[in-house]
Amino acid sequence: MARVKALEHAVVTIDPDQCKGCELCVIACPEHVLEMSPELNRRGFHFSRYIGSGCTGCGFCYYTCPEAGAITVYKKGYTPEGEEEAPWPES
Amino acid sequence: MARELIKGNDALVKGAILAGCRSYFGYPITPASEIAEAAARFMPLVGGTFIQAESEVAAINMVYGAASAGQRTMTASSSPGFSLKQEGISYCAGSELPCVIANIVRGGPGLGNIAPEQGDYFQTVKGGGHGNYRVIVFAPNSAQEMCDFSMLAFDLADKYRNPVLIMSDGFTGQMMEPVDFPEPKPVPERDESWAVCGDADTRPNLISSIYLEPEELEAHIKKLKAKYDEMQRTEVRYEEYEADDAEIMLIGFGIVSRVLRSVVDRAREKGLKVGLLRPITLWPFPSKRIAQRAKQVETFLVVELSTGQMVEDVQLAVMNEAPVRLYWRAGGVVPTAEEILGEIEKMIEG
Amino acid sequence: MAKKILKKPDALYDVFERKPGVDKTMTHYCPGCGHGILHKLIAEAIDDLGVADRTIFVSPVGCSVFAYYYFDVGNVQVAHGRAPAVATGLKRASPNSIVISYQGDGDLAAIGGNNILQAANRGELFTVFFINNGIYGMTGGQMAPTTLIGQKTTTTPYGRTIRNEGYPIRVCELLATLESPVYIERTAMTDAKNIARTRRAVRKALRCQVDRKGFSLVEVLSSCPSGWKVEPREALKWIEEKMMPYFPLGVYKDVIEEREPVELVERTYTSADIMKGLALADGEAAARAPRHEDVGEMAMKIAGFGGQGILFLGLALAETGMDEGLHVTWLPSYGPEMRGGTANCHVILSGRRVGAPLVSIPNVLIALNRPSLEKFEPALSEGGLILYDSSLIDISPSRKDIIPLPVPATKLADELGSTRAANMVAMGALIGYTDVVSVDGAIAALPRLVKRDELISLNEAAIRKGVEQGRQLRAKQKVAVGTGKGAR
Numbered sequence: 001m002a003r004v005k006a007l008e009h010a011v012v013t014i015d016p017d018q019c020k021g022c023e024l025c026v027i028a029c030p031e032h033v034l035e036m037s038p039e040l041n042r043r044g045f046h047f048s049r050y051i052g053s054g055c056t057g058c059g060f061c062y063y064t065c066p067e068a069g070a071i072t073v074y075k076k077g078y079t080p081e082g083e084e085e086a087p088w089p090e091s
Numbered sequence: 092m093a094r095e096l097i098k099g100n101d102a103l104v105k106g107a108i109l110a111g112c113r114s115y116f117g118y119p120i121t122p123a124s125e126i127a128e129a130a131a132r133f134m135p136l137v138g139g140t141f142i143q144a145e146s147e148v149a150a151i152n153m154v155y156g157a158a159s160a161g162q163r164t165m166t167a168s169s170s171p172g173f174s175l176k177q178e179g180i181s182y183c184a185g186s187e188l189p190c191v192i193a194n195i196v197r198g199g200p201g202l203g204n205i206a207p208e209q210g211d212y213f214q215t216v217k218g219g220g221h222g223n224y225r226v227i228v229f230a231p232n233s234a235q236e237m238c239d240f241s242m243l244a245f246d247l248a249d250k251y252r253n254p255v256l257i258m259s260d261g262f263t264g265q266m267m268e269p270v271d272f273p274e275p276k277p278v279p280e281r282d283e284s285w286a287v288c289g290d291a292d293t294r295p296n297l298i299s300s301i302y303l304e305p306e307e308l309e310a311h312i313k314k315l316k317a318k319y320d321e322m323q324r325t326e327v328r329y330e331e332y333e334a335d336d337a338e339i340m341l342i343g344f345g346i347v348s349r350v351l352r353s354v355v356d357r358a359r360e361k362g363l364k365v366g367l368l369r370p371i372t373l374w375p376f377p378s379k380r381i382a383q384r385a386k387q388v389e390t391f392l393v394v395e396l397s398t399g400q401m402v403e404d405v406q407l408a409v410m411n412e413a414p415v416r417l418y419w420r421a422g423g424v425v426p427t428a429e430e431i432l433g434e435i436e437k438m439i440e441g
Numbered sequence: 442m443a444k445k446i447l448k449k450p451d452a453l454y455d456v457f458e459r460k461p462g463v464d465k466t467m468t469h470y471c472p473g474c475g476h477g478i479l480h481k482l483i484a485e486a487i488d489d490l491g492v493a494d495r496t497i498f499v500s501p502v503g504c505s506v507f508a509y510y511y512f513d514v515g516n517v518q519v520a521h522g523r524a525p526a527v528a529t530g531l532k533r534a535s536p537n538s539i540v541i542s543y544q545g546d547g548d549l550a551a552i553g554g555n556n557i558l559q560a561a562n563r564g565e566l567f568t569v570f571f572i573n574n575g576i577y578g579m580t581g582g583q584m585a586p587t588t589l590i591g592q593k594t595t596t597t598p599y600g601r602t603i604r605n606e607g608y609p610i611r612v613c614e615l616l617a618t619l620e621s622p623v624y625i626e627r628t629a630m631t632d633a634k635n636i637a638r639t640r641r642a643v644r645k646a647l648r649c650q651v652d653r654k655g656f657s658l659v660e661v662l663s664s665c666p667s668g669w670k671v672e673p674r675e676a677l678k679w680i681e682e683k684m685m686p687y688f689p690l691g692v693y694k695d696v697i698e699e700r701e702p703v704e705l706v707e708r709t710y711t712s713a714d715i716m717k718g719l720a721l722a723d724g725e726a727a728a729r730a731p732r733h734e735d736v737g738e739m740a741m742k743i744a745g746f747g748g749q750g751i752l753f754l755g756l757a758l759a760e761t762g763m764d765e766g767l768h769v770t771w772l773p774s775y776g777p778e779m780r781g782g783t784a785n786c787h788v789i790l791s792g793r794r795v796g797a798p799l800v801s802i803p804n805v806l807i808a809l810n811r812p813s814l815e816k817f818e819p820a821l822s823e824g825g826l827i828l829y830d831s832s833l834i835d836i837s838p839s840r841k842d843i844i845p846l847p848v849p850a851t852k853l854a855d856e857l858g859s860t861r862a863a864n865m866v867a868m869g870a871l872i873g874y875t876d877v878v879s880v881d882g883a884i885a886a887l888p889r890l891v892k893r894d895e896l897i898s899l900n901e902a903a904i905r906k907g908v909e910q911g912r913q914l915r916a917k918q919k920v921a922v923g924t925g926k927g928a929r
Contacts, residue, residue, distance in 0.1 A: 024677075060636075063633065068477065069449035072449075109715070116530065137710055145556065152519065155526075157530035178520060262799065267759060296516070
């Protein structure tokens with residue numbers, strides 16, 4: 001179902017299969033809420049992931065990521081449009 | 092229609108503009124500079140672009156850019172400068188970009204001199220740049236043809252999405268003759284099926300010559316080859332003069348064919364059965380016609396302003412059906428009709 | 442308005458259909474590569490400026506040769522180093538487009554060094570994004586013009602030396618010395634602060650083009666972990682510690698505010714405009730039928746000193762001949778012949794199609810000085826005419842099988858008030874003697890050949906004077922003269 005409520009907290013999502021494990025986002029994150037996963041993605045890279053809380057929506061990770069669509073940052077107050085599924089874990 | 096006594100080089104530019112060419116990118120070099128100068132003079136008056144590029148290499152790449160945007164565009168140079176354009180011509184062929192390039196051939200190798208020569212036959216007709224590609228090459232022999240073939244070149248460039256070349260020389264470029272100029276053609280609509288014009292309709296388009304996968308590139312080359320095969324079927328052009336009963340068939344192109352026409356007249360006055368076959372397109376080459384004539388004539392005499400380049404194509408066409416002789420001058424020396432007639436008389440005696 | 446979501450920009454494809462292989466969502470770039478970051482910043486700016494439909498992205502040779510896999514805009518892939526030349530052609534052909542030239546350091550500063558310099562200097566209205574990672578990435582890590590002193594690459598295996606390779610080139614500093622560019626900045630993609638600066642610079646440069654202000658270039662120091670053979674984390678340090686001291690970040694030129702936008706002229710040209718632009722008058726002359734079928738062929742050599750109007754004499758004859766329906770050619774002396782102060786041209790007036798335009802055996806020689814007479818007399822055909830300026834040439838033709846036509850052209854021209862009209866006296870004499878073209882025709886052609894009115898009337902008088910001379914010579918010789926036989 002579409003979510004109509006505005007986000008109360010910023011959220012970052014990372015598509016594990018689009019991550020090449022360069023760690024630039026982890027280095028860039030001022031809140032230290034990103035980490036490298038011990039698992040490998042299907043391309044054989046350790047991928048970065050959000051620890052689940054503490055994202056401020058600053059976007060540093062997004063802008064340092066060399067991949068086009070690996071990282072998406074939803075800032076506080078973001079309201080999904082139309083039928084958009086909530087792409088982040090329910091909190 | 093308008094008639095003007097005009098230099099071949101200027102006629103080439105006016106023809107281009109009448110054909111809807113709206114950009115010229117060039118670099119000065121004798122004896123092709125008049126072409127750039129005429130373009131510089133006329134392009135701004137018809138809403139076109141003229142840029143004196145920083146090099147021949149830049150000029151042909153500017154052509155690549157304008158052609159990518161679907162505009163009728165051209166450049167011209169002379170031998171050493173034309174050599175520099177070869178990389179760009181290969182890219183234009185690979186990316187299937189229509190454009191027109193004129194080579195006003197001068198003496199070589201190296202700096203050579205600025206006198207008329209045909210020593211660029213190989214580099215103009217055989218591709219010259221890298222890779223599997225072909226280009227239609229026109230060899231005009233009058234100011235009128237400099238205009239006419241310039242116009243036709245743009246149509247064929249668009250038809251095949253391929254560069255079309257005009258190979259000429261200092262005489263044909265500098266010589267003034269009356270030219271009948273037709274009415275201007277409307278500037279053609281840009282072909283939105285492939286051009287990249289900076290608008291919504293052409294946003295999905297890509298101009299590129301890179302095909303990383305061998306099978307992909309091979310498929311692309313096959314597609315190009317199919318075009319070249321079609322050109323060979325339909326674009327061969329030649330002219331014959333007193334050819335039907337000729338026992339000695341002269342073959343020459345460009346300015347040489349003008350001299351050979353005089354030779355035929357004089358030979359006929361002396362009762363010698365001499366004819367002329369003049370390739371108008373150097374590629375595709377009129378091989379079939381030459382092969383037909385090989386059954387009839389006793390000897391071919393190829394006359395070139397080089398040490399013999401086109402003669403190889405004649406030999407390939409004749410396939411030992413008849414002897415193929417070569418008479419050549421080079422370095423800018425243009426043989427006189429008397430000189431060639433003397434050669435013919437020697438042949439007959441000898 | 443601050444965006445509430447940061448996601449893949451619309452100007453990048455969702456699925457990279459052009460990319461070979463099965464993986465259509467990942468770029469082909471190595472982990473930690475700067476290209477991907479800059480791609481995103483550019484795409485975001487394209488989105489925000491609303492110019493995706495108008496944008497043409499020029500992919501160079503280098504790792505970003507495949508940028509067209511990713512950018513959902515018009516794409517053109519080009520030869521190594523030539524992006525600025527191609528971009529010039531694109532922008533000139535489509536002035537309303539937004540053209541982006543994206544180039545690496547080898548492409549821009551080595552093989553394409555002159556192309557970028559000249560495009561910047563012309564003030565081309567496009568934007569250049571210059572990725573500087575100090576190395577040739579795609580070909581496997583060779584030295585670039587921006588490789589640092591001491592830096593090891595596959596072609597500087599012992600480190601770049603000043604002695605052997607010279608100093609790294611600072612592109613922004615170099616281009617900022619030019620007058621034309623309006624905006625030049627160097628940024629780096631290291632930390633969030635520098636990436637934010639890069640983001641601003643990218644937007645500013647593109648905005649500059651949208652506003653038609655002029656040439657803009659942003660150089661971006663960028664990491665190549667694979668080429669440098671370090672981890673991405675280490676690569677960032679390399680930029681900060683090694684590259685930034687030599688390539689200082691900052692704005693090297695910004696005159697955007699001072700510059701007026703370049704006007705976009707859009708005008709349609711009618712057929713009449715084109716004909717006028719090409720100076721093609723509509724064809725009254727063209728409609729004229731050939732004057733005579735069997736006029737023979739007059740093959741002329743016209744020779745004299747430079748400055749005597751030799752070429753003009755030939756031109757005037759050819760122009761008149763054309764008007765009167767003859768086949769004509771005019772060929773100037775060419776190349777080395779032009780040196781040494783003598784001039785000559787070959788003119789053929791003929792009733793049929795002209796073969797060789799080069800006159801090897803003339804049947805008419807017009808000699809306006811002695812060397813010309815001496816040089817060309819021997820080639821004349823038997824029975825040919827030699828019209829010579831008897832006021833300047835103190836000898837007569839030596840051959841007895843030709844017809845000498847002495848005309849005191851310079852003297853007569855002097856009497857008319859200008860030595861320079863001697864050429865027209867000579868032409869008049871030829872016409873008067875041979876009637877190869879009409880006197881009226883020759884005079885009618887003058888306004889097309891001469892711009893100033895007083896010269897037209899002088900030349901007209903000179904032609905008439907010459908015609909008189911020609912008629913007198915003809916009467917005296919009582920010879921019927923055709924236009925010659927045996928011409929070559």
